[in-house]
Amino acid sequence: MKNKCLLLSLLLLGAYATTASAGEWLVGARVGVAEFDAPDTDPGVAAYLMVGKEMWNIGAADIAIEGEAGVTVIDGEYGPNNDDLSFSTFGAYAALRTKGPVYVIGRAGVVRSEVDAAGAPSTVDDTSTDPSFGIGVGFGGMGLKWEVLFTSYGTDGSDVDVISLGLLF
Numbered sequence: 469m470k471n472k473c474l475l476l477s478l479l480l481l482g483a484y485a486t487t488a489s490a491g492e493w494l495v496g497a498r499v500g501v502a503e504f505d506a507p508d509t510d511p512g513v514a515a516y517l518m519v520g521k522e523m524w525n526i527g528a529a530d531i532a533i534e535g536e537a538g539v540t541v542i543d544g545e546y547g548p549n550n551d552d553l554s555f556s557t558f559g560a561y562a563a564l565r566t567k568g569p570v571y572v573i574g575r576a577g578v579v580r581s582e583v584d585a586a587g588a589p590s591t592v593d594d595t596s597t598d599p600s601f602g603i604g605v606g607f608g609g610m611g612l613k614w615e616v617l618f619t620s621y622g623t624d625g626s627d628v629d630v631i632s633l634g635l636l637f
Contacts, residue, residue: 491525494518495520498516498634498635500632502555502628503630509546509553510544512553518534518536521533529565531562536559537559538557539554539557547585554584554585555582557582558580559578560577561602563602565606569609571606573602573603573615577600578597579599579600581595581628594623601620612637615635616632
């Protein structure tokens with residue numbers, strides 16, 4: 469976890485240093501349902517913290533660099549015995565948000581994920597780094613941004629799809 473925090477800090481420090489006329493900082497939290505695309509699994513509930521910085525204004529949209537860390541807060545289930553399935557993630561993204569009180573979000577990046585499930589007849593302990601993509605819609609006003617976001621990333625052997633509700637400020 470220390471390495472993840474250090475990497476996020478360095479990423480954000482580097483992003484801040486590269487621009488003198490950058491836009492606003494983005495800080496927020498998300499909660500969502502994480503569905504594992506694997507046999508005999510049930511979804512879990514995950515929570516995410518996100519920090520980002522709007523770096524470029526391209527007219528009708530802003531491009532931000534974001535770091536996001538997440539963990540399961542309610543484990544999913546795995547296998548015939550419904551064993552606990554948990555995960556943690558750390559991702560770095562480039563995100564595009566159109567301008568306006570209602571806006572569209574697109575993002576692409578890389579996610580480092582750790583998936584753990586223990587029980588008979590098998591154990592899953594998977595750590596991988598994979599591409600990640602997301603799309604969503606946001607609603608802004610009074611300094612707050614509500615976002616509904618679909619994000620997908622792979623792990624060795626399966627995909628994880630997350631639909632989340634987030635609040636940014």
